[in-house]
Amino acid sequence: GQQVMQIPQYQHVQEGEDFTTYCNSSTTLSNIQWYKQRPGGHPVFLIQLVKSGEVKKQKRLTFQFGEAKKNSSLHITATQTTDVGTYFCAGRNTGGFKTIFGAGTRLFVKA
């Protein structure tokens, strides 16, 4: 069945350093979503990518969807302590109607 793999599982950075999390699917995706879950909170939607090769930016966050629509990345420039939390990707299989979540990358930022 469809699998969505996300790496790394954890990342510790110093405040001001950059951070990237990667998401890979075993099958072609029709779209990919990214969510952020703050410690003790619930996942909150960040963005959705639909087109092959699409790149979207939200302030210091850059989201990319691969040309083959099988992988995606989230890059944070100059991390801040407010960026701490777990970032999840979630992909929908082409022709399917379920959205499958990756295991998440937990980001720790040291001030």
Next chain:
Amino acid sequence: DVKVTQSSRYLVKRTGEKVFLECVQDMDHENMFWYRQDPGLGLRLIYFSYDVKMKEKGDIPEGYSVSREKKERFSLILESASTNQTSMYLCASSLSVAGGTYEQYFGPGTRLTVT
């Protein structure tokens, strides 16, 4: 603002008990979902519903059932709770338009402990 509420934040039950987790959304969303979240495993889909009285199994439905009698309410039922069902349970809802995928709005979660 979309609001998804869950009946309890914390719940402690004994092995063998029947457990009901309730979820209510106020945005008239067609889709509703139940996930469990465990460290290192992310969010795993238990069941989802795309309409009243309609349900589909997710990836880990064993030991669970669901009920959706009204559009705004989606219940998760543990028929006979077991210790391996100790977890964080998250409910979510989303719009449903043919061919589209929409963001999911999550509730605050219920941390269930089965002793």
